[in-house]
Amino acid sequence: MKTKLKSYPPVCGVALGLLLSMAPLCSLPAAPKPPKSPIEKYIESLLKMQVKTATKSGVKMQVNVVPDAYLYFMASKYQEYEGLGLDAALLSKKLGSSHTKYKRFQNRLFFRINISGGGKHVVFDKGLTGHLVVTQKSEKNAFSRRTYHQVNVSPKVETERWKLFGKRISDYTQKNLFVFKNLKAEVTSFSIKANTTEPVYFKLNEIWTAKSLQKSAGKTALKSRGKSGGKGKKKGRGSSSRKKLGASLGNVTPHEPVINPGEHQISAKMGFGDLKKAGPTVILTPGHWEAPLPPRHFLEVLKELAKR
Numbered sequence: 001m002k003t004k005l006k007s008y009p010p011v012c013g014v015a016l017g018l019l020l021s022m023a024p025l026c027s028l029p030a031a032p033k034p035p036k037s038p039i040e041k042y043i044e045s046l047l048k049m050q051v052k053t054a055t056k057s058g059v060k061m062q063v064n065v066v067p068d069a070y071l072y073f074m075a076s077k078y079q080e081y082e083g084l085g086l087d088a089a090l091l092s093k094k095l096g097s098s099h100t101k102y103k104r105f106q107n108r109l110f111f112r113i114n115i116s117g118g119g120k121h122v123v124f125d126k127g128l129t130g131h132l133v134v135t136q137k138s139e140k141n142a143f144s145r146r147t148y149h150q151v152n153v154s155p156k157v158e159t160e161r162w163k164l165f166g167k168r169i170s171d172y173t174q175k176n177l178f179v180f181k182n183l184k185a186e187v188t189s190f191s192i193k194a195n196t197t198e199p200v201y202f203k204l205n206e207i208w209t210a211k212s213l214q215k216s217a218g219k220t221a222l223k224s225r226g227k228s229g230g231k232g233k234k235k236g237r238g239s240s241s242r243k244k245l246g247a248s249l250g251n252v253t254p255h256e257p258v259i260n261p262g263e264h265q266i267s268a269k270m271g272f273g274d275l276k277k278a279g280p281t282v283i284l285t286p287g288h289w290e291a292p293l294p295p296r297h298f299l300e301v302l303k304e305l306a307k308r
Contacts, residue, residue, distance in 0.1 A: 037083065038082075038297075039075055039079045039082050039295055039298055040079060042075055042294055042298070043075050043076065043079065045292035046066045046075070046291070047064045047112065048064075049064075049065060049066065049289050049291065050065050050284055051063070052282045052283065054280035055280055056277075056280040057208070057209070057278065057280075058120060059116070059117055059118075059207055059209060059279050059280060060116045060117075060118060060280065061114070061116075061204060061279070062113070062114045063202050063282045064112040065110070065111055065200075065289065066110040067109060067289055068105075068106065068110070069102070069106075069108045069109065069110035069188040070102050070103060070106040073098070073101075073105065074095065074098060074099065074302065074305075075298065077095055078095065081094060088297065088301045091301050091304075092304035092305050095301065095305065096305070099305045099308070105188050108188040108190075109189040109200075110188050110189075111134075111188075111202075112184070112185075113183075113184070113186075113202070114183070114184050115180075115183040115184075115185075116182045116183075117180075117181055117182075117209045118209075119181070120209040120211050120212070121179050121180065121181055121209060121211075121212065122179070122180055123177055123266070124177065124178040124179075125175060125177055125206070126206075127157045127159070127178065128150065128153060128185060131204055131205055131207060132205075133205060134147050134187075134189070134192065134200065134201065134202050134203075135147060135201050135203075136191075136192045136196075136199070137198055147189060147192050148188065148189050148190060149188050150185060150187050151186045151187060151188060152184075153183070153184070153186075155183065157178055159176035159178045160176065160177065160179075160264060161175075162179070162266060163265045163266070164265075164268075166268065166271070172265075173272075175272075177266075179210075179259070179261065193286075195286075196286060196287075197285070198286065199283050199284065199285050199286070200283070200285075200286065201281060201282075201283055202281065202283075202284070203279070204280055205279065206276040206277075206278075207276065208257065208275040208277055210256075210258060210259035211256060211257070211258060212258075212259055213258055213259060256268070257275060
């Protein structure tokens with residue numbers, strides 16, 4: 001007697017999909033990052049030679065030092081052509097205009113400076129050179145205040161007209177100010193020497209910070225202004241203008257300065273001369289700088305450029 005085998009129906013597509021959805025999903029491994037090129041490693045090493053940071057009066061300043069500004073700028077331009085397989089002679093032709101532009105920076109110290117208000121606005125009433133003083137003490141020479149040359153500054157330092165409201169919101173003065181949250185500057189030295197062990201001082205003078213206007217305060221002022229309108233006694237032009245100013249400033253004049261960047265307005269109870277404070281000082285030590293060696297091919301290109 002033959003035993004009849006029980007047949008099972010094929011698994012339908014819905015059930016198969018359910019089983020697949022219950023299986024753990026295997027995520028694909030992330031693609032490995034490409035290795036850094038020799039010139040990229042060289043530039044990073046230059047900027048890591050010595051990095052110093054200081055914070056004071058709500059402002060943070062970080063300074064990176066490079067012993068030769070020409071090498072830094074040329075390495076940055078060389079990086080654009082690295083990997084194309086060009087020989088030193090051809091690459092030197094492509095970098096000829098950059099060599100002409102940057103050769104005046106040879107043997108000059110180069111500094112990258114980052115100034116931040118930690119979320120608040122930093123307020124200058126002069127340009128960067130009016131607030132940032134760079135000096136190097138020496139027994140023989142007393143360097144002047146202007147010991148550096150600005151190469152790149154972002155944002156561009158341009159003063160704008162601001163309204164400064166004091167104890168009474170109806171009274172205000174106008175002043176040209178430069179206001180920012182973060183500033184990046186690249187400067188080279190005129191007279192600061194790298195071949196001595198004298199420390200280099202970066203000091204910010206006469207700075208102050210202001211917090212951004214709170215949106216809730218502005219909305220509250222606008223609501224109260226709307227409720228007071230409508231039928232009733234007409235108010236004079238002076239009262240209307242004061243309300244308008246109060247609404248734009250958020251109707252607050254705290255001891256800590258409040259800034260409204262959109263309207264170029266600042267409010268504070270204290271005098272604006274009293275707002276200015278001494279900023280941070282960063283001290284660099286030349287005797288501890290160890291410059292990395294440039295990549296071989298980059299050196300060959302520099303030798304070709306030196307023949308011009």
